[in-house]
Amino acid sequence: MTLSELPLRERKKLRTRAALVEAALRLFGDKGFDATTLDEVVGAVEVSKRTFFRMFTSKEDVALAPEKELWAVYVRHIEECPLDGPALAVYQRALFVALAEMEPGWEPRFVASRRLAEGTQALVAHSLEHCAGVTATVLDTLARRLGPDGPRPLELVLPLEVMLAAWRWAMKEWAEAAEPPTREALRTRVEAAFAAVPASLDLEFRTRS
Amino acid sequence: MTLSELPLRERKKLRTRAALVEAALRLFGDKGFDATTLDEVVGAVEVSKRTFFRMFTSKEDVALAPEKELWAVYVRHIEECPLDGPALAVYQRALFVALAEMEPGWEPRFVASRRLAEGTQALVAHSLEHCAGVTATVLDTLARRLGPDGPRPLELVLPLEVMLAAWRWAMKEWAEAAEPPTREALRTRVEAAFAAVPASLDLEFRTRS
DNA sequence: TGAAATCTGCCACTCAGTGGCATTTGGCGT
DNA sequence: ACGCCAAATGCCACTGAGTGGCAGATTTCA
Numbered sequence: 001m002t003l004s005e006l007p008l009r010e011r012k013k014l015r016t017r018a019a020l021v022e023a024a025l026r027l028f029g030d031k032g033f034d035a036t037t038l039d040e041v042v043g044a045v046e047v048s049k050r051t052f053f054r055m056f057t058s059k060e061d062v063a064l065a066p067e068k069e070l071w072a073v074y075v076r077h078i079e080e081c082p083l084d085g086p087a088l089a090v091y092q093r094a095l096f097v098a099l100a101e102m103e104p105g106w107e108p109r110f111v112a113s114r115r116l117a118e119g120t121q122a123l124v125a126h127s128l129e130h131c132a133g134v135t136a137t138v139l140d141t142l143a144r145r146l147g148p149d150g151p152r153p154l155e156l157v158l159p160l161e162v163m164l165a166a167w168r169w170a171m172k173e174w175a176e177a178a179e180p181p182t183r184e185a186l187r188t189r190v191e192a193a194f195a196a197v198p199a200s201l202d203l204e205f206r207t208r209s
Numbered sequence: 210m211t212l213s214e215l216p217l218r219e220r221k222k223l224r225t226r227a228a229l230v231e232a233a234l235r236l237f238g239d240k241g242f243d244a245t246t247l248d249e250v251v252g253a254v255e256v257s258k259r260t261f262f263r264m265f266t267s268k269e270d271v272a273l274a275p276e277k278e279l280w281a282v283y284v285r286h287i288e289e290c291p292l293d294g295p296a297l298a299v300y301q302r303a304l305f306v307a308l309a310e311m312e313p314g315w316e317p318r319f320v321a322s323r324r325l326a327e328g329t330q331a332l333v334a335h336s337l338e339h340c341a342g343v344t345a346t347v348l349d350t351l352a353r354r355l356g357p358d359g360p361r362p363l364e365l366v367l368p369l370e371v372m373l374a375a376w377r378w379a380m381k382e383w384a385e386a387a388e389p390p391t392r393e394a395l396r397t398r399v400e401a402a403f404a405a406v407p408a409s410l411d412l413e414f415r416t417r418s
Numbered sequence: 419t420g421a422a423a424t425c426t427g428c429c430a431c432t433c434a435g436t437g438g439c440a441t442t443t444g445g446c447g448t
Numbered sequence: 449a450c451g452c453c454a455a456a457t458g459c460c461a462c463t464g465a466g467t468g469g470c471a472g473a474t475t476t477c478a
Contacts, residue, residue, distance in 0.1 A: 013425085047427090050426070124338050154405050157409075165366060169362075201367060201371065205292040216444080218445075259458065
């Protein structure tokens, strides 16, 4: 469907891209992100380093490709979803929609990517930076859609960051869990994290020194 | 006080370190972070590149030194502050304490660092990654201090991330503002952002398509 | 079939960051 | 005041990420 019916050149490009992601995640998973050189990755797919950098902006980029797919769909959905009800709920709904739209076979790539990212400084950094970019885009989109009389950016960004924090926590637990990392398991953990939001924000410490 | 009364070797080291931060922020500010090479920075202070990397872990590290000072104090405070009342309030109080403890002359370095960071991907990434590390440390510390019957990590992390999001927003506005970037101005903006938290989290979109 | 646009590979280059080793310099006991 | 030890520094060579340029191959379209 989305694969065929494209110019031959595009199809080839997409196949090479997918092969690079697959090879990169496999090699990074085996030897570690830092210990794997780009030459090994491009060697495994038999492409030149120059070609790699026409498809990905950095070594981190390829390792986080599954995550970026998700957020690309998220942003697209924010541009056209109904803006109705609590902001936090809208942000959460959009995430579930994006999750549901990921193609079959996305989970194993995503979990490989996340397990890598948890233990690699450079990937944590890149992942959070990408998230910040998404946040900025969402804010711009909402500011445009809601007009100049809508809420101030600060009011828009705080619930978004709450959603993201809960998402990151759920994702971390999902990637670390012993159970098979299915999409349903992820969804369940995300729902649990979202459900814990109200009580968490009202959390009080008992008196102690 | 903290400067004198130290071994001569330590004082020299600290002076070199401070000189590197100052030179780096000046050069980065003039030519841009990416366009400035480390050789230029170490050349300006007349130190070898090897010495630079004994004091800083990366080019990003030196550019974000003022921010890291702040969070180091924050973490130290979290280890010993009273844990009493709403978690969000405790996190916020600790930030004000840390801000108040920064030495005089910290603001100009910090604002230079922030203005750089706003416009440089690598610095955004590194800054957020550092923040995530601080978050992990705070979570560990609180889990230890509150014992196994205390709140779950998820409940601890959400208010912390809310505080951080508000802080980042306030900091961004402060660094961009035309007014002179004094510590009082920063404190005022942070207070305003914190004050906006409850309403923001309950934000509702009006019905629109 | 042929021309134009595009993609790819190759090569050389810059620069961040690291390891090893010789040299210097401050700390400290005698 | 002298000299010894430990730590800090400088120098050099090296790896690896990322970029620019150009020549050759491949696809698209007329």
